[in-house]
Amino acid sequence: MDWQRARQDTPGCKTVLHFNNAGAALMPQPVLDAVVGHLQLEAQIGGYEAAAQQVEAVERVYDAVATLLGCQRQEVALIENATRAWDMGFYSIPFQKGDRILTGVSEYGSNFIAFLQVARKTGATIEVIPNDEFGQISIPKLRQAIEHRIRHLAERLRDQLSDIDGVKVQDLGQKKCGIVSFTVAGKEPSEIKQLLSEKKINLSVSSAQGTRLDMDARGLASVLRASVHYYNTEAEVERFSTTLASLV
Known part of the structure; x- marks a missing residue:
């Protein structure tokens, strides 16, 4: 970065010591020229007409920003200020x-x-x-908060699965994670996985090859594995359990 050139391109650096950049930085000359030039064009030919005339120039901004950020132009949104941009993202x-x-x-x-x-x-x-x-x-506290949600959803799923006839939750241990392993009496895990997939519900099957000592000792050839994440909801847990109950 050529800091000296950056200062030369920013007229305000010659007239003021500007330490209010978090609020609004000084405009470099190219930005100033573009803004003032467009206002002058609007004054000469009209606002809508100026906008129509500058369509290609405005569209190039999206390409330039995408190149700078290493993304696609359709991933770029130009908003009038940071607060408004944040609001639009949050409320979506x-x-x-x-x-x-x-x-x-x-x-x-x-x-x-x-x-x-x-x-x-x-x-x-x-x-x-x-x-x-x-x-x-606190990153550890943030991690705990995220893990708490995952464990809560997983426990809710275990409770609901345990109430379904023929379904057995296979998880062990006092402190359980967000992975819920279970089997269905008289049904192959791969069959259940396929039936749920047809209902647009995803989960996986774990075979004894992955944890040979544990699963051989418990006489398990394979188990169904449902794993929740921070973006899953209690409504999805309910849908999962209700759908599974209808299939067994």
Whole structure:
């Protein structure tokens, strides 16, 4: 990066010591020229007409940004400011009751207002992750919060599977993870997997080759394996269990 050239391209560097860049940085000359030039064009021929005349130039911005970020142009959205861009992204998430919004102690005020509004409207909950001893968000606490949701969903799935006749949950141990292993009496795991796949429900089959000592000792040739993640919902757990019950 040529810092000297960057300063030369930024007229304000000659007139002010600008330490308010997080709010709004000084415009470099090419940006200033483009903005002022377009305003002058609008004044001369009209706003809609100026926009029509500059379509190709505006479209090139998407290609340039995509090249800079290493993505596709269709993945780029240009928004008037960061707050508005964040709002559009956040409000596009289809929150529902049971969802959790994880945030930090230093969350921006307007973002937190959005959290409160969505929580009140949908029944989602807000959980503030505490800081660590250095005053930054605690990664271990964040990890625990994510793991808590996964374990909760997995336990709910185990409970519902245990209530289905012919289904046996095969998980062992006192502290269980987000992987739920089970078998269905009189049915091959591969058969159940296929039937669920036809209902657009995904899971996998684990064979004894993966954990030979454990599964041989328990007389298991293969088991069905359902693994939940942070984006899964209680409604999906219910759908999974209800669908499986209809197939066994």
